[in-house]
Amino acid sequence: MDIQDIIKPENLVYDKPRLMNDNPMHYCPGCSHGVVHKLIAEIIDEMGMEESSVGIAPVGCAVFAYNYIDIDWQEAAHGRAPAIATAVKRLNPDKLVFTYQGDGDLAAIGTAETIHACNRGENIAIIFINNGIYGMTGGQMAPTTLEGMVTATCPYGRNVELYGYPLKISDLVAKLDGTCYVTRQSVHTAAAIKKTKKAIRQAFENSMAKKGTSLVEVVSTCNSGWKMSPEKANTWMEENMFAKYPMGDLKNE
Amino acid sequence: MAEEVKLMKGNEAIAHAAIRYGADGYFGYPITPQSEIMETLMEEKPWETTGMVVLQAESELAAINMVYGGAGCGKAVMTSSSSPGVSLKQEGISYMAGAELPALIVNVMRGGPGLGTIQPSQADYFQTVKGGGHGDYRLITLAPASVQEMADFVTLGFDLAFKYRNPSMILADGIIGQMMEKVVLPPFRPRLTEEEIRAARPWATLGKRADRKPNIITSLELDPARMEENNIRFQAKYAEIEKHEVRYEEIDCEDADYLIVAFGSMARICQKAQELAAAEGIKLGLLRPITLWPFPYEAISHYADKVKGVISIELNAGQMVEDVRLAVNGRVKVEHFGRLGGIVPTPDEVLCAIKEKLM
Numbered sequence: 001m002d003i004q005d006i007i008k009p010e011n012l013v014y015d016k017p018r019l020m021n022d023n024p025m026h027y028c029p030g031c032s033h034g035v036v037h038k039l040i041a042e043i044i045d046e047m048g049m050e051e052s053s054v055g056i057a058p059v060g061c062a063v064f065a066y067n068y069i070d071i072d073w074q075e076a077a078h079g080r081a082p083a084i085a086t087a088v089k090r091l092n093p094d095k096l097v098f099t100y101q102g103d104g105d106l107a108a109i110g111t112a113e114t115i116h117a118c119n120r121g122e123n124i125a126i127i128f129i130n131n132g133i134y135g136m137t138g139g140q141m142a143p144t145t146l147e148g149m150v151t152a153t154c155p156y157g158r159n160v161e162l163y164g165y166p167l168k169i170s171d172l173v174a175k176l177d178g179t180c181y182v183t184r185q186s187v188h189t190a191a192a193i194k195k196t197k198k199a200i201r202q203a204f205e206n207s208m209a210k211k212g213t214s215l216v217e218v219v220s221t222c223n224s225g226w227k228m229s230p231e232k233a234n235t236w237m238e239e240n241m242f243a244k245y246p247m248g249d250l251k252n253e
Numbered sequence: 254m255a256e257e258v259k260l261m262k263g264n265e266a267i268a269h270a271a272i273r274y275g276a277d278g279y280f281g282y283p284i285t286p287q288s289e290i291m292e293t294l295m296e297e298k299p300w301e302t303t304g305m306v307v308l309q310a311e312s313e314l315a316a317i318n319m320v321y322g323g324a325g326c327g328k329a330v331m332t333s334s335s336s337p338g339v340s341l342k343q344e345g346i347s348y349m350a351g352a353e354l355p356a357l358i359v360n361v362m363r364g365g366p367g368l369g370t371i372q373p374s375q376a377d378y379f380q381t382v383k384g385g386g387h388g389d390y391r392l393i394t395l396a397p398a399s400v401q402e403m404a405d406f407v408t409l410g411f412d413l414a415f416k417y418r419n420p421s422m423i424l425a426d427g428i429i430g431q432m433m434e435k436v437v438l439p440p441f442r443p444r445l446t447e448e449e450i451r452a453a454r455p456w457a458t459l460g461k462r463a464d465r466k467p468n469i470i471t472s473l474e475l476d477p478a479r480m481e482e483n484n485i486r487f488q489a490k491y492a493e494i495e496k497h498e499v500r501y502e503e504i505d506c507e508d509a510d511y512l513i514v515a516f517g518s519m520a521r522i523c524q525k526a527q528e529l530a531a532a533e534g535i536k537l538g539l540l541r542p543i544t545l546w547p548f549p550y551e552a553i554s555h556y557a558d559k560v561k562g563v564i565s566i567e568l569n570a571g572q573m574v575e576d577v578r579l580a581v582n583g584r585v586k587v588e589h590f591g592r593l594g595g596i597v598p599t600p601d602e603v604l605c606a607i608k609e610k611l612m
Contacts, residue, residue, distance in 0.1 A: 050460075050461065051460045051461060051462050051463075052459075052460040053460060053461075054326070054458050054459075054460065056322070057471075063473065066467070066469045066471070070461065070466075070467050071460070071461050071467055072458035072459065072460055072461050072467055072468045072469070073458065073467065073468075073469050073470070073471075074321070074322060074325045074458055074469075074470040074471070075352075075469065075470060075471035075472070075473055076318065076321075077318060077321075077344055077345065077348050080314065080315070080318035080321075080345075083310065083314070083315040083316075083318035083319050083322065084318050084319065084321055084322030084325070085322065086308070086315075086319055086322065087278060087280060087306075087308075087318075087319035087320070087321075087322035087323040087326075087330065088322045088323070088325070088326055088458070090278070090306045090308065091277055091278055091306055091322075091323050091326055091328050091330070092326060092447075092459065095459070095460060112311055112312060112314075112315070113311070113314075113315055113318070116310075116311035116315065
């Protein structure tokens with residue numbers, strides 16, 4: 001049998017999502033963003049929402065999310081994505097509206113916008129990438145940086161007496177009456193990726209069913225910022241990040 | 254049918270005019286002296302009639318970013334605030350200028366700096382026409398001097414914003430916002446449908462259909478060569494606005510011996526001072542800039558060779574006077590008179606100042 005006989009549509013078991021384009025990604029090798037982007041592209045395609053989806057990109061490493069997934073996007077000022085998503089969804093109730101934000105964007109400068117969008121129960125989905133560090137600006141301390149973790153702005157480790165505690169913002173928004181679904185997932189194994197895909201799909205479906213705000217936290221690695229190999233970063237995440245940010249649903253109503 | 258004349262506050266006129274314009278959304282945060290705008294909208298419940306969304310945000314920052322989001326969808330959206338709140342909105346205004354988003358922002362000015370006072374002021378002139386936010390951008394600025402103009406400039410502000418894909422501002426003050434006057438509201442017009450917006454504003458993010466590429470609303474461009482091109486495009490647009498959209502009113506300027514330049518509520522007080530002066534045989538002209546940017550440099554320049562002196566009268570320490578001096582360019586004496594911190598001068602006080610400084 002020739003190899004060309006095997007390359008047939010009926011033999012296809014895996015493909016690049018249709019909505020992902022061929023632009024070379026700027027993300028570091030080992031970064032979690034690419035995997036989550038792929039899941040979002042797959043889900044929008046599977047839900048048949050390509051023509052009525054609007055994504056809100058953050059400031060941070062994912063600022064260029066709009067370069068990779070071929071839907072309409074708005075690029076937000078730092079931390080303001082939930083406010084922008086609020087208006088997009090309220091003015092277009094039948095669209096799928098989601099934000100894609102990192103921990104600095106969502107849990108530091110955008111804390112007020114995050115909490116109030118969740119508290120109003122805006123029918124949006126928030127995809128929250130938590131890698132415990134500011135990636136784009138070069139590895140500074142984030143609100144989610146673990147105690148003792150070394151970053152460019154806490155080079156001797158995060159001292160909680162000086163800089164406060166790692167902020168578990170998903171636990172916080174789970175307490176709000178406006179949220180319907182808050183879950184914490186990861187994408188470091190094939191099984192975890194499947195679970196995260198299911199979670200994002202549910203968040204998007206909640207948005208369309210107008211059930212309230214859904215937040216999917218994806219605990220992620222930043223192997224460049226953490227100064228580790230991708231493999232070691234995965235292990236370090238399991239051993240350290242998961243202890244502070246345990247996997248699973250915080251709320252599912 | 255005869256036009257229906259109503260009596261209402263300037264702030265209320267803004268709210269009614271917005272509903273009648275067919276605005277899609279209002280996003281605001283309460284602050285004196287303009288809270289009646291959102292209060293009136295909430296009372297009118299336009300979501301039940303025209304479908305307009307009205308939302309009280311958690312902060313001015315959130316409100317202006319909601320406006321960014323709505324404008325990015327090609328919707329007619331607005332916000333309003335007063336000076337301290339407008340300072341908070343500057344981030345969003347700069348981003349909207351950079352992303353070329355049309356929207357209407359209302360500033361009913363109060364005295365500053367800081368928390369200042371809730372009394373009227375015109376001390377945000379610099380902030381509005383010289384920058385405010387970061388970067389090389391311009392804000393189309395309309396200065397109403399009556400409740401009628403508060404209503405009319407909602408339509409004009411939205412129309413100019415959409416014509417040039419640029420935010421525009423109604424720069425009023427506490428007097429114009431709070432005083433009651435007769436007003437004829439604009440006729441009702443329906444909000445645009447999604448299909449109409451898709452046709453008229455093909456850049457809007459309403460979902461990517463198969464017939465086009467994704468629409469991206471952004472002010473970011475890391476390649477400096479492309480960012481310079483963007484800036485050059487903005488500047489060309491601003492030059493077009495300066496060429497076509499200058500608006501001003503002249504009252505008895507033609508045979509005047511002295512020229513007053515004043516905007517908004519101060520122009521109304523100067524009109525009374527003109528009358529007092531006329532009774533004494535003093536010929537004062539009043540040139541009232543309606544657009545503060547683009548500024549009526551040429552109109553003022555025209556009188557620089559005809560009058561004995563020019564005075565800029567403002568509720569601030571001397572801001573617009575800098576533009577008046579640019580227009581006059583040293584050909585005749587230019588003075589400034591203003592009261593600060595929320596004090597409004599009387600017509601008598603204005604006339605005394607003109608005599609003292611120019612005569």
